[in-house]
Amino acid sequence: EQPIFSCKAHVFHIDPKTKRSWISASSSAVSVSFFYDSTRSLYRIISVEGTKAVINSTITPNMTFTKTSQKFGQWSDVRANTVYGLGFSSEAELNKFIEKFQEVKEATRLAAAKANANGTSSGPGESPKHQAKTGEKAPPPTTTAPSPPTMVTGSGEAQLKYENDRLNSANAKKWEIELATLKNNNVRLTSALQESTANVEEWKRQLQSYKEENQRLKTKYIELEAAKGSTEAAVELRKELQSLRSRLESLDLESRNKDDEIKRLNKQQAAPLADQEERFKNLQQENAELQAGVSLAQAQLETAISAQESQRRVLDTLNSQLAARVQELAAIHRCGSKDSVGAVGEVKGGIVRVQSEAEAGVKGCK
Incomplete structure (x- = not known):
């Protein structure tokens, strides 16, 4: 050539x-x-x-x-x-x-x-090949909470059952919302953590490259320092070495900052999980208390129904006694006019006694 x-x-x-x-x-x-x-x-x-x-x-x-x-x-x-x-x-x-x-x-x-701009170095007659990679992030899935049940009218027991179902549905809806929020927070924290980790890896690669460059310049500096008449070149290399040391210190500091950021993100990711678990436990305890209240109300309703049944039986007994007294009054009236006055008085007295007994029975039921 x-x-x-x-x-x-x-x-x-x-x-x-x-x-x-x-x-x-x-x-x-x-x-x-x-x-x-x-x-x-x-x-x-x-x-x-x-x-x-x-x-x-x-x-x-x-x-x-x-x-x-x-x-x-x-x-x-x-x-x-x-x-x-x-x-x-x-x-x-x-x-x-x-x-x-x-x-x-x-x-x-x-x-x-030019070779770096093309992405890959090629020999004679070769042309660089470029590959484009595209990535799309799918939107996070949305969750819908179940609608509350329709209100049912009826007896007291059915009303209590409806209230219990409504409270359970409200708690379930609240838990679903909390779970969806927790998932979204977890996705965001995971994405931030992955991005920070990638940045740290990139900084580490750059730091290693600068360290290798620094070592090469040190070798060059030693060679030039040993040569005759290399004062100006040595001064220039000292400045370049000082600049590289400053860059290395800056990269070390950035690397430590990225490590601290990763630790902070890990802590942030763990803290919401603990809070959500605590809230979940509180909701479970609240639901248990509500169920206990519903059970107590059902017991009170059964007691009231039993008392009402006892009162009804007493009133039926009093009605039977009153009907018997009325029949006796009719028989006495047929016996004759002579004894009608005394019989009427006796019947009135019997009616008064029946009313007194009925009032006493009602008070006893209460």
């Missing part, structure tokens, strides 16, 4: 042991070229002296070329685990190399951004 750009420079490698001195990788100025790898869609910097490749570096969007003097520059390749240095014959050639380095780095960044 034809190079995109070529220049002449002395090639150096950082000492892998001390990380503080340079080791000459070429005996003289060699050709340093930019190549585009079309099979992998990558840009490379390659330099060969004889049969030895002194530079084989793949350019990434995160690489930085640092000009450390008028004729010397360097960059770090994390993949190759080394730092490359180039010495040029003039500052103009160094500036041309820096310009081409920035141009290729920007092209690499745009290609990576």
